[in-house]
Amino acid sequence: MTFTRRREALRAMLAGSACLHPASTHDPLSARIAEGLGYELGMLAGSTASLAILGAPDHILITLGEFAEQARRVCRAAATLPILADADHGYGNALNAARTAQELEAAGIAGFSIEDTELPRPFGAAQPRLVGIAEGVGKVRAACEARMDRATCVFARTGAMSISGLEDCLERVRAYNASGADAIFLTGVTARAQLDAVAEAAALPLVLGTLSAEIRDNAYLASRGVRVALLGHAPSQAAAQAVHDALLALREGRPVGALPAKADWARWTREAEYEAEMARYLG
Template identity: 65%
Template sequence: MRWSERRAAARAVLEGHDCVHPASVHEPVAARIAEDLGYELGMFAGSTGSLAVLGAPDIILLTLTEFAEQARRINRAANRLPLVVDADHGYGNALNVMRTVEELEVAGVAALSIEDTALPRPFGTEKPVLIPLDEGVAKMRAAVAARDDASLVIFARTGAVSITGLEDALARVRAYNHTGTDGIFLTGVTKRAELDALAAEAKLPLVLGTLSDEISDRNYLASRGVRIALQGHLPFQAAIQAIHATLKALREGTPPAQVGGTAPKTLREAAMREADYAEKARRFLG
């Protein structure tokens, strides 16, 4: 599937009436599995990118080049799954945001978000802080101006609810409505009263980066204009646990044949697209 077709599929989600949960993917095999399971979207986050590429926590050590290259690898391997990526703060000011959009568009992503958090965390601050609203607006407008393919989806992202409060979040939503972005990505929303107020001000589809029990009902989310709701990044956490358990068992002397929890041959072959490569070998290697 070409990039434009994947971007059209992502836009179809935004233009629909349902709320979907994307698959958290961090590398090619995870993306292929998500594709085979029929997920509408894949989600590649800055946090899982930092873990997968650097083995580092989500403290903005990953560079744009590293992030875009990992996104490219994912898109090459899973050739139908539309990939949504969290581009953090755009790796700098508004001009850096433009470079970020250019690199991720070429990497084949279907959608990306730019947030208004001051990142990396400034010296002397103990908690996250936001950039001024006018700077946030400029960064969102710069992101829109930078895209070459008009079908690329761009989200304006803010965590204001949990950082500066609901009133500031409402002001930012009102401002980001008019930046040319295609949706508003909210984090830190945990209560229905918060989402109700924000949805009332939003003129664009909503994406939620956090879910609490109080707001997790998909029918409720859909009624508030939420079209994408993340469920965290459990696949990566499960992978860490599986690798640890397997290596520990082997280290302690468990015979390989007795180590449980490994993927069956059919699943491994499907994830590797072994049948496709075998057919290509037959056709072109004789």
Template identity: 55%
Template sequence: MTFRQRREKLRAILAGASCIHPGSVYDAISIRIAEDLGFELGMFGGSVASLAILGDPDVALITLTELAEQMRRMSRASPLPVLVDADHGYGNALNVRRTVQELEAAGAAGLTIEDTLLPQAFGEAKTQLISIEEGVGKMRAALDGRSDPSLVILGRTGAASITSLDDAIRRAKAYEATGVDALFFTGLKAREELEAIAAATRLPIVLGGAPEQFSAIDYLASQRVRIALQGHAPFAAATQAVYDTLKALREGASPKQLKGLASAELTGRLTREKAMAARSRDFLGLERG
């Protein structure tokens, strides 16, 4: 599947009438698992990218090169469309433009650009936002940076929990006016906030970090929410599994005593063993003994 076809699938999700939950992905195996389980979309979050690539918390230490390379690895491994959290675009509006170019070349189906001031300013404990004017400049630069018009650009704001709901709406309307394809919101705490945003805007909505009262997917769809994130539990589960396995081995357990390991069948399926064997036969003349 071409990169453009992947992007068109994401556009179809945003243009539809339903809301979906994406699968949180962060490497070649996790994206293949999400593909095989039937997820329509993968979500490559900034926090999970920092954890998977650096082993560091989400404090804006990861670089654009590192993020794009990991996206490139996932694009090679699976045709599943992926929405990438591109944070603040790794700098000012000119950096945003390059961020779009790099992630487009790496195969992302879409990406988000947010108006959070990153990295965190010296002496400021609370999260801060850039001005609306700078945010608009970043959105315009993002749109200018794409060469494939099917690449999806989302304007993102967490203003609802940082400044006010009114500010979130002002920012969303300003970003909408630049021509972005969808709006991404974090920090919403009540249905009334989502309803006010939906009434004031017209683009498809993506929700990140929504509370339990937003779990009714039909309700979300009625408010023009097309994608609702569910966090990054797969990475947390994988971390716990690796920790438990290494701990058991360190404490003297035999490999045969370990529980919860992937079967040879599952491992072979996720590594596309049959396809690789066919290529080995066709291109190298190798037959299995």
């Protein structure tokens, strides 16, 4: 499936009536596993990319080039799975956001978010801060206009709900309605009253980066225009724990715990496809 077709599939999801949960896919193998399990979407976050690339926490230490290259690997590994990307702040100002759009589109990403957090955190800032609304809108507009494939989706992302409060969040949502974005991505929304207010102000589909127990109900989320809701990044954390446990067991001379079945490993790595290509091309 071409990348344009995957982007069109994402657009159909945004235009639909259901709330979907993407798989957290931090590398090619996790993307293939998610695809095999029937996930409709994959998600490459800045935090999981930082772990995969640097083994470092999410402090905006990776570069655009590194992030785009990891995105390219993940997108290439999936046969049909649309991949979303958390492009953080677009790696700079509006011109950088435009470059980010071009690089992620070239990598095969179906959609990506540009957020209005002031990143990396400035000197002396004890808490996260947001850029001004005009700057945030300008970065989203630049990213939208830099697309070569009009099917590529751009999400305007804000963490205003937990940083500056409900009223500022609603003001930003209204501004992003007219930014050219295809959806509005929110973090920090934890209460139904908050989501109800956002849904009333939003003219675009919603994407949620946080799910509290109070709002974690798919029928309710769908009724409020939420089309994508993240479930965190447990797969990369579980993978790290599994590596630790296996290495520790080997170090201590103990048997390693349960390993994937041979059939599972062959399926995840698409061994049969490679065997067929070897027979076809190598004799």
